[in-house]
Amino acid sequence: MSIQYEVEQLSDSYGVADSFPKDFGYGEEEADIEDSPAPSDSKPRILLMGLRRSGKSSIQKVVFHKMSPNETLFLESTNKIYKDDISSSSFVNFQIWDFPGQVDFFDPTFDYEMIFRGTGALIFVIDAQDDYVEALSRLHLTVSRAYRVNPEINFEVFIHKVDGLSDDHKIETQRDIHQRANDDLVDASLEKLHLSFYLTSIYDHSIFEAFSKVVQKLIPQLPTLENLLNIFISNSGIEKAFLFDVVSKIYIATDSSPVDMQSYELCCDMIDVVIDVSCIYGLKEDGSGSAYDKESMAIIKLNNTTVLYLKEVTKFLALVCILREESFERKGLIDYNFHCFRKAIHEVFEVGVSTPRPAGPQAMGSPCSKAVALNGTPRNTI
Numbered sequence: 001m002s003i004q005y006e007v008e009q010l011s012d013s014y015g016v017a018d019s020f021p022k023d024f025g026y027g028e029e030e031a032d033i034e035d036s037p038a039p040s041d042s043k044p045r046i047l048l049m050g051l052r053r054s055g056k057s058s059i060q061k062v063v064f065h066k067m068s069p070n071e072t073l074f075l076e077s078t079n080k081i082y083k084d085d086i087s088s089s090s091f092v093n094f095q096i097w098d099f100p101g102q103v104d105f106f107d108p109t110f111d112y113e114m115i116f117r118g119t120g121a122l123i124f125v126i127d128a129q130d131d132y133v134e135a136l137s138r139l140h141l142t143v144s145r146a147y148r149v150n151p152e153i154n155f156e157v158f159i160h161k162v163d164g165l166s167d168d169h170k171i172e173t174q175r176d177i178h179q180r181a182n183d184d185l186v187d188a189s190l191e192k193l194h195l196s197f198y199l200t201s202i203y204d205h206s207i208f209e210a211f212s213k214v215v216q217k218l219i220p221q222l223p224t225l226e227n228l229l230n231i232f233i234s235n236s237g238i239e240k241a242f243l244f245d246v247v248s249k250i251y252i253a254t255d256s257s258p259v260d261m262q263s264y265e266l267c268c269d270m271i272d273v274v275i276d277v278s279c280i281y282g283l284k285e286d287g288s289g290s291a292y293d294k295e296s297m298a299i300i301k302l303n304n305t306t307v308l309y310l311k312e313v314t315k316f317l318a319l320v321c322i323l324r325e326e327s328f329e330r331k332g333l334i335d336y337n338f339h340c341f342r343k344a345i346h347e348v349f350e351v352g353v354s355t356p357r358p359a360g361p362q363a364m365g366s367p368c369s370k371a372v373a374l375n376g377t378p379r380n381t382i
């Protein structure tokens with residue numbers, strides 16, 4: 001079956017977008033791929049590939065369109081490439097292309113060279129609840145083809161639907177898939193091709209965490225952001241800080257202390273609470289206004305002497321921190337340090353924006369080329 005180069009309008013037919021104000025919804029700038037600009041003008045892409053029913057569309061909908069995991073049960077099978085441009089409301093300026101399960105590399109209408117040339121990351125989704133032998137051979141075929149076209153692609157393997165597996169089974173499945181996939185690469189003399197593995201499920205925060213790591217690899221300023229976060233937390237008595245893309249709840253950077261899932265979940269929940277309350281009580285009576293703007297900030301004191309602190313950094317980014325109650329006594333210092341941190345973040349991206357960026361597929365080969373153009377930072381959007 002051939003792949004149609006057609007992009008379907010991502011409608012709000014799932015009924016989830018209505019719960020978000022316009023400023024918070026995703027742009028519907030979908031176009032037929034044939035009509036879209038030449039690859040040299042296209043935005044870097046993240047490809048979602050894998051066998052049928054492995055969960056690709058569900059991942060995209062849950063992470064970027066606020067679909068609840070249970071609603072994905074009603075998703076119909078994808079039979080076209082869905083190109084989802086999330087740049088209008090997200091910090092990261094990329095497109096996500098959701099492929100139908102049955103991509104056929106031998107189909108002459110499928111111009112995989114064009115597709116892989118402009119790709120920043122290829123996510124291959126494997127259903128861990130199913131027999132994965134066929135998925136592994138598809139994975140091998142896909143990554144080896146892609147690597148030959150563009151060795152700069154980050155290859156990411158999501159061992160997905162692990163919610164149905166016991167902890168031991170998860171580890172064993174990951175080890176087995178890792179081993180077999182890498183053995184296949186060695187047999188094909190592709191040792192240099194690096195695969196990263198993640199255990200994911202849409203029923204918990206693991207999918208957001210995995211996507212965060214995929215996106216972070218595409219952000220050239222990541223070391224600078226991490227440094228700034230380290231300086232900020234060490235001077236403010238903060239235990240953990242995340243820089244979040246508010247809409248997707250992907251964290252684009254954190255300080256260098258280890259991330260534990262509970263802290264990450266707590267911060268995600270805080271964003272949800274702030275946005276929900278803001279949507280209900282923060283908009284004007286006629287529904288105008290934005291649920292997230294320059295004034296957005298929140299402090300939540302938990303009953304275990306922990307304080308959560310959220311503040312707007314840019315149009316798309318928020319800083320969310322976890323700290324002890326005693327550290328919060330120096331709130332003035334934290335606010336002042338935040339002010340400096342915010343200014344530094346703006347400077348980092350203003351420099352990034354004013355530096356000319358090579359465009360097009362050639363750019364993907366340069367050191368910064370894997371970088372995704374950053375959207376939340378142009379002067380006019382901050």
Ligand SMILES: Nc1nc2c(ncn2[C@@H]2O[C@H](COP(=O)(O)OP(=O)(O)OP(=O)(O)O)[C@@H](O)[C@H]2O)c(=O)[nH]1
Nearest residue numbers: 053054055056057058072073077078101161201202
């Ligand atoms: N248990 C579990 N089920 C999931 C998960 N992710 C997706 N699913 C289910 O898997 C089924 C297939 O999901 P889709 O997102 O349609 O799969 P797809 O890979 O896009 O399928 P094609 O469009 O046919 O290529 C749906 O019933 C989802 O609810 C997960 O993390 N855990």
